[in-house]
Amino acid sequence: MPVFLNAADTDFEAAFETLLSAKREDSPDVDEAVAAIIADVRHRGDAALIDLTQRFDRVTLTSGTLRISGDEIDDAAARVPEDQRAALALAADRIRAYHERQRPEDAQWTDDTGASLGWRWTAVAAAGLYVPGGLASYPSSVLMNAIPAKVAGVPRLAMVVPAPDGALNPLVLAAAKLAGVDEVYRIGGAQAIAALAYGTKTIAPVDKITGPGNAFVAAAKRRVFGKVGIDMIAGPSEILVIADAANDPDWIALDLLSQAEHDESAQSILITTDAGFGQAVGDAVDRRLQTLERRAIAGASWRDFGAIITVPDLTTAAVLSDRIAPEHLELCVADPDALSAQITHAGAMFLGQWTPEAIGDYIGGPNHVLPTARSARFSSGLSVLDFMKRTTLARMTPAALRTVGPSAETLAQAESLEAHGLSVTARLRKLNDPG
Amino acid sequence: MPVFLNAADTDFEAAFETLLSAKREDSPDVDEAVAAIIADVRHRGDAALIDLTQRFDRVTLTSGTLRISGDEIDDAAARVPEDQRAALALAADRIRAYHERQRPEDAQWTDDTGASLGWRWTAVAAAGLYVPGGLASYPSSVLMNAIPAKVAGVPRLAMVVPAPDGALNPLVLAAAKLAGVDEVYRIGGAQAIAALAYGTKTIAPVDKITGPGNAFVAAAKRRVFGKVGIDMIAGPSEILVIADAANDPDWIALDLLSQAEHDESAQSILITTDAGFGQAVGDAVDRRLQTLERRAIAGASWRDFGAIITVPDLTTAAVLSDRIAPEHLELCVADPDALSAQITHAGAMFLGQWTPEAIGDYIGGPNHVLPTARSARFSSGLSVLDFMKRTTLARMTPAALRTVGPSAETLAQAESLEAHGLSVTARLRKLNDPG
Numbered sequence: 111m112p113v114f115l116n117a118a119d120t121d122f123e124a125a126f127e128t129l130l131s132a133k134r135e136d137s138p139d140v141d142e143a144v145a146a147i148i149a150d151v152r153h154r155g156d157a158a159l160i161d162l163t164q165r166f167d168r169v170t171l172t173s174g175t176l177r178i179s180g181d182e183i184d185d186a187a188a189r190v191p192e193d194q195r196a197a198l199a200l201a202a203d204r205i206r207a208y209h210e211r212q213r214p215e216d217a218q219w220t221d222d223t224g225a226s227l228g229w230r231w232t233a234v235a236a237a238g239l240y241v242p243g244g245l246a247s248y249p250s251s252v253l254m255n256a257i258p259a260k261v262a263g264v265p266r267l268a269m270v271v272p273a274p275d276g277a278l279n280p281l282v283l284a285a286a287k288l289a290g291v292d293e294v295y296r297i298g299g300a301q302a303i304a305a306l307a308y309g310t311k312t313i314a315p316v317d318k319i320t321g322p323g324n325a326f327v328a329a330a331k332r333r334v335f336g337k338v339g340i341d342m343i344a345g346p347s348e349i350l351v352i353a354d355a356a357n358d359p360d361w362i363a364l365d366l367l368s369q370a371e372h373d374e375s376a377q378s379i380l381i382t383t384d385a386g387f388g389q390a391v392g393d394a395v396d397r398r399l400q401t402l403e404r405r406a407i408a409g410a411s412w413r414d415f416g417a418i419i420t421v422p423d424l425t426t427a428a429v430l431s432d433r434i435a436p437e438h439l440e441l442c443v444a445d446p447d448a449l450s451a452q453i454t455h456a457g458a459m460f461l462g463q464w465t466p467e468a469i470g471d472y473i474g475g476p477n478h479v480l481p482t483a484r485s486a487r488f489s490s491g492l493s494v495l496d497f498m499k500r501t502t503l504a505r506m507t508p509a510a511l512r513t514v515g516p517s518a519e520t521l522a523q524a525e526s527l528e529a530h531g532l533s534v535t536a537r538l539r540k541l542n543d544p545g
Numbered sequence: 546m547p548v549f550l551n552a553a554d555t556d557f558e559a560a561f562e563t564l565l566s567a568k569r570e571d572s573p574d575v576d577e578a579v580a581a582i583i584a585d586v587r588h589r590g591d592a593a594l595i596d597l598t599q600r601f602d603r604v605t606l607t608s609g610t611l612r613i614s615g616d617e618i619d620d621a622a623a624r625v626p627e628d629q630r631a632a633l634a635l636a637a638d639r640i641r642a643y644h645e646r647q648r649p650e651d652a653q654w655t656d657d658t659g660a661s662l663g664w665r666w667t668a669v670a671a672a673g674l675y676v677p678g679g680l681a682s683y684p685s686s687v688l689m690n691a692i693p694a695k696v697a698g699v700p701r702l703a704m705v706v707p708a709p710d711g712a713l714n715p716l717v718l719a720a721a722k723l724a725g726v727d728e729v730y731r732i733g734g735a736q737a738i739a740a741l742a743y744g745t746k747t748i749a750p751v752d753k754i755t756g757p758g759n760a761f762v763a764a765a766k767r768r769v770f771g772k773v774g775i776d777m778i779a780g781p782s783e784i785l786v787i788a789d790a791a792n793d794p795d796w797i798a799l800d801l802l803s804q805a806e807h808d809e810s811a812q813s814i815l816i817t818t819d820a821g822f823g824q825a826v827g828d829a830v831d832r833r834l835q836t837l838e839r840r841a842i843a844g845a846s847w848r849d850f851g852a853i854i855t856v857p858d859l860t861t862a863a864v865l866s867d868r869i870a871p872e873h874l875e876l877c878v879a880d881p882d883a884l885s886a887q888i889t890h891a892g893a894m895f896l897g898q899w900t901p902e903a904i905g906d907y908i909g910g911p912n913h914v915l916p917t918a919r920s921a922r923f924s925s926g927l928s929v930l931d932f933m934k935r936t937t938l939a940r941m942t943p944a945a946l947r948t949v950g951p952s953a954e955t956l957a958q959a960e961s962l963e964a965h966g967l968s969v970t971a972r973l974r975k976l977n978d979p980g
Contacts, residue, residue, distance in 0.1 A: 194959050197952035204949070208662060211652055219646075226896070227643060227910050232889045234923050248960050281959055317923040336778070339923030343771070358975075364968035371964045403963045446940065454667045454936075461661070461940035464972060468965035469941060472953040475662050476937035488669045488752040488774035490935040500925040502911035505881065505896035506904060514639070517632035518907040524629050524716055525683050528838045529806045530903035533799035537899060540793070 112392065112416030116385065117426055129417055130433065130484075134346055134375040137325050140300075144329040148304040155310035162301040167243070167274045171296065176312050178283070178294040186280035187287050194281060201473045202253050202288050208475030209261045212494040218503065225510035228503045233263035234339070236314065237497055238306035239291065240321030240331075241282060243272035243298050249285035250471060254478050254492065255320050256289035262497035267291050268316055270306060272298020298323075303330035307338045318497060320479075341492060345482035346375035349467055350436035350456075352427045353391075354443045355384035357463055363394035365440055368468050370411035371404040377415040379434065381427045385420040392418055428452035435486040438467045457486045508541050547827065547851030551820065552861055564852055565868065565919075569781055569810040572760050575735075579764040583739040590745035597736040602678070602709045606731065611747050613718070613729040622719035629716060636908045637688050637723050643910030644696045647929040653938065660945035663938045668698035669774070671749065672932055673741035674726065675756035675766075676717060678707035678733050684720035685906060689913050689927065690755050691724035697932035702726050703751055705741060707733020733758075738765035742773045753932060755914070776927060780917035781810035784902055785871035785891075787862045787884065788826075790819035792877045792898055798829035800875055803903050805846035806839040812850040814869065816862045820855040827853055863887035870921040873902045892921045943976050 115125050150158040156173045163171050190198075218228030237259045241252055252269070259267050269286050271278065273296040286294055295313060297305065303323075309315030319331060320341035331340045349369040353362050366378035382388045395412060399405050421427045428449060431439060435455035443449050446461035453459070457480030460467050471478045479492035506514075515534045522531030550560050585593040591608045598606050622630075653663030672694045676687055687704070694702050704721050706713065708731040721729055730748060732740065738758075744750030754766060755776035766775045784804040788797050801813035817823045830847060834840050856862045863884060866874060870890035878884050881896035888894070892915030895902050906913045914927035941949075950969045957966030 193955050197955035197959075200949065200952045201956065204656075207656070211654075212664075217646055221639075221642070221910070225909070229911070235889070245961070250956055250960065336918070336920065339920070358971070361968065361971050364964055364971055367964040368962070368968050371962060398964070398967075403961070408964065450938070454670070455934075456936050458937040458939070461938065464943055464946045465939055465941040466968040466972065468957060468962075468968045469946070469949065469953055470937075470939055471962075471965060472956045473949045474660070474939040474941075475656070476664070476939055480937075481934075483771070485771070485774070486934065486936070488934060491937055493935070495930075499890075499916075499921065499923060500928065501891050501921070502893040502905075502915075502926055503885070503896065504893070504900055504905055504909040504911055506900040506909075508899055511899045511904070514635065514904065514908045517635045518904055520628050520632035521636065521685055521907045522903060524632075525685065526680070526838070527803070527806060527903075527906075529799055529802040529833070529843065530906060532833075533796065533803050533901040533903045536793070536796050536799055537901065 112412055112418060114388065114392070115417060115419045117419065117421045117430070126430070132415060134377060134415055137328070140325050140329050144300040144326055144333060147300040148330060148333055151301050151304035151310065152308045156312050159297055159301055159305055159310060162299065163297055166299055167272050169273055169276050169296070173312050176295050176297060178296055183283045183287050183294060186278065187284035189280045190284045195284065198249060198253070198281070198285055198288055201250065202257060204473055204475045205253050205257045206261060209258045209477070209494050213261065214495060214498065223510040223513040224507040225514070226505040229500050230503060231498045231500050233265070233498050234317040236266040236268065236316040237264045238316035238319040239267060239269040240302065240319065240323050240327055241269060241271040242323055243274050247271065247279045247282050249279070249281040250478065251322060252282055252285035252291070253289050256286065256291050258477065258492060258494045259497045260290045262494045264497050266316070268293040268295065268306065268313065270295045270297050270302035272296065272302070300326045300330035303327060303334060307334035320492065320496065341479065341496060342481060342485065342489060344479070346377065347372045348377045348436050348482060349438040349440065350379045350381065350431055350434055351440040351442060352381045352424070352431060352449065353387070354382065355387040356444065357387070357442045359387065359390035359394040360398070361463065361466070362391045362442065363398050365466050366391070366395060366412070366416065367398055367402060367408050368466070369438065370408040370416065371402065374407050374410040374414070376411045378412060379417045379419065381419045381421055381430060383421055383423060383427070388418040388420050424449055425452065431456070435484045437480045437482045437486065438470065440465070440467055455486045457481045457491050511537060512541055547847055547853060549823070549827070550852060550854045552854065552856045552865070561865070567850060569812060569850055572763070575760050575764050579735040579761055579768060582735040583765060583768055586736050586739035586745065587743050591747050594732055594736055594740055594745060597734070598732055601734055602707050604708055604711050604731070608747050611730050611732065613731055618718045618722050618729060621713065621715035622722050624715045625719045630719060633684060633688070633716070633720055633723055636685065637692060639908055639910040640688050640692045641696060644693045644912070644929050648696065649930060649933065658945040658948040659942040660949070661940040664935050665938060666933045666935050668700070668933050669752040671701040671703065671751040672699045673751035673754040674702060674704040675737065675754065675758050675762055676704060676706040677758055678709050682706065682714045682717050684714070684716040685913065686757060687717055687720035687726070688724050691721065691726050693912065693927060693929045694932045695725045697929045699932050701751070703728040703730065703741065703748065705730045705732050705737035707731065707737070735761045735765035738762060738769060742769035755927065755931065776914065776931060777916060777920065777924060779914070781812065782807045783812045783871050783917060784873040784875065785814045785816065785866055785869055786875040786877060787816045787859070787866060788822070788877035789817065789879065790822040791879065792822070794822065794825035794829040795833070796898065796901070797826045797877065798833055800901050801826070801830060801847070801851070802833055802837060802843050803901070804873065805843040805851065806837065809842050809845040809849070811846045813847060814852045814854065816854045816856055816865060818856055818858060818862070823853040823855050859884050860887065866891065870919045872915045872917045872921065873905065875900070875902055890921045892916045892926050946972060947976055
């Protein structure tokens with residue numbers, strides 16, 4: 111049974127705090143094993159990758175077959191049914207169109223001292239994309255990671271995907287082809303992260319690694335951070351739906367279940383202004399759970415972490431929503447724009463009853479890689495900016511240096527950094543006595 | 546002696562690789578001590594802060610004196626000499642003007658399906674700024690961290706600065722006042738980071754922590770990452786100067802020394818097209834080192850990590866620069882814009898001989914918190930964006946859902962996520978059979 115809460119109850123605050131602080135994930139401590147794997151790949155390169163892939167994925171590779179050939183990718187893509195191919199293409203087009211608007215602008219201007227100031231954005235030279243194998247090998251994630259990188263202008267995008275017992279998802283390879291991935295390697299786990307970060311004879315190192323993975327992958331990403339950039343370490347998925355009584359309880363139930371079916375640690379919360387509606391949604395969830403294919407997973411998530419909260423008004427809903435800072439937020443109310451304007455912390459908002467969160471997972475356009483575990487308070491979903499970096503630019507003229515230089519000298523002296531000051535002083539002296 | 550390299554030599558590649566991979570920092574392993582400190586602050590709050598401050602800073606505090614009062618800040622600011630106050634004000638104005646241009650734009654548009662898409666940027670609700678005590682307590686760093694936060698619109702900015710033996714730098718407090726810092730606490734070390742991340746009775750928790758610190762502070766920031774956002778963990782400072790023979794060797798020597806004087810682990814590199822000029826700069830460094838106040842530090846840095854590299858042409862200089870990916874890059878050549886256009890990876894560029902790097906540290910306008918240790922390959926200096934996050938927005942109309950919904954169903958089925966598909970199917974069914 112999920113928890114039913116009512117914001118009007120005297121014990122609500124304590125119960126809500128308990129809900130907020132529920133520990134939903136127990137990551138196994140694999141750090142030592144991961145450290146050993148990374149050291150092995152750094153030391154032995156391809157040979158380590160081949161040994162580890164044999165051990166973990168039961169696949170025999172050589173340096174020549176680590177990389178999946180263009181022909182193999184083409185063959186796999188050709189095996190994808192036409193309707194899936196068309197759906198993938200529409201998704202890719204929409205994701206690309208959305209992310210193209212995120213390209214940042216360079217700037218350059220001259221200020222009142224005559225100094226020229228600005229910045230310039232450039233893409234990272236090479237990015238690596240981790241794609242899980244097996245059941246969680248999602249073609250949509252390939253698009254969501256690869257397209258922003260390509261829109262950013264990353265010239266080299268290398269993807270790794272394990273092939274347990276040799277099996278690869280053809281739709282994943284089709285997505286890689288569609289998104290413009292440049293290289294694909296059939297490796298996974300911490301060894302794949304190590305190869306991307308440090309390089310081997312066959313795999314050139316990259317500068318940035320993104321993509322979801324299991325505990326080994328997450329630990330490896332933490333370890334190589336600094337040597338390369340990484341995206342966030344994602345926790346289990348979450349959804350918060352704020353819905354009034356004008357909704358179909360079954361739709362809202364399906365929206366809650368579409369997070370719950372991801373993972374037993376996922377969390378689905380409904381906030382509603384109508385306790386009866388909340389009860390109706392709870393009933394609809396129970397009905398759907400009787401037949402849902404992934405009912406074991408979804409049922410466990412709903413039982414352990416689900417919640418239905420009744421509030422007196424939408425303003426209270428907005429306040430609670432910001433305390434939850436949800437990854438996904440659905441606003442199924444009469445005026446979703448007005449409610450949205452009251453809310454500050456959310457990874458992605460889905461406005462109105464015709465925008466189920468699943469649209470955002472696949473085909474809406476915005477990215478589905480989003481901040482979890484309340485980190486929407488301080489971080490954002492994946493974007494084009496994650497594959498770019500900014501260089502600041504400054505150019506003083508003699509006149510500009512004359513204007514601002516003396517203050518730099520003063521501050522350098524105040525900070526006891528003599529050479530800093532002298533580097534300005536030497537130039538000012540020349541300006542004041544050019545002879 | 547710094548290393549002298551020539552790109553034309555046959556052993557250059559190996560020597561350059563050695564230079565690139567030089568390990569400049571040996572962080573003491575303080576992780577266990579830091580974990581204990583954080584646990585203590587989480588458990589005992591203010592009482593732990595008071596005990597730890599007594600132990601590490603030899604200062605006796607109470608819950609009432611943890612926070613530095615407005616009067617105390619005003620008194621300190623009033624003690625700052627007028628020239629320093631004016632220099633600080635000019636720096637703050639210029640930093641604010643530069644960062645105001647970084648405010649990102651929200652976006653909202655309607656696509657050809659009728660779907661409304663976009664995103665919205667919002668500031669984090671509370672940020673914490675760490676400022677070191679003692680010698681490295683730099684007022685310029687207060688401005689560089691606090692002003693972007695305030696430009697971003699962060700409503701609550703809390704600063705922590707240790708007061709070893711009771712001593713505080715008045716200029717640091719003046720900078721905090723000038724930059725609009727809302728609260729200042731006289732605590733430091735891992736305990737201050739823990740207080741900012743988890744909160745105590747006196748100190749409310751924040752969502753994002755930035756600012757430099759020693760090994761304890763860095764380890765604590767790593768540990769609280771996830772609970773809150775953090776900025777990069779900065780390594781020792783670096784400068785690369787690319788200079789032709791038309792420069793004054795003494796100016797370039799001072800620019801190299803203005804990094805070297807920061808830290809024995811700092812690194813200063815000159816790349817020049819003229820071996821004789823390189824030698825003249827080396828001689829000028831030696832001369833300046835005879836009298837420089839911080840000659841012990843600067844001399845050790847220059848001896849252990851300094852380098853002068855001769856190249857046949859500026860294109861080679863640009864290629865080597867991108868391999869170094871320097872934190873600070875000075876282009877002291879006839880056409881710095883042309884050379885700048887050939888270079889991709891640098892935290893900050895200083896163009897032309899009238900722009901010593903020290904201008905960027907204090908008064909240029911761009912931020913001086915920049916990526917070190919080759920991380921300019923994938924990351925950027927501190928900016929307004931570091932104190933904001935983006936929420937993506939999507940709103941489908943019935944017509945838009947009819948257009949894109951079937952593809953979402955197809956992809957959900959392909960990924961075996963039934964509830965995802967059903968949440969779309971239920972709505973499409975209603976659209977197709979509204980009766």
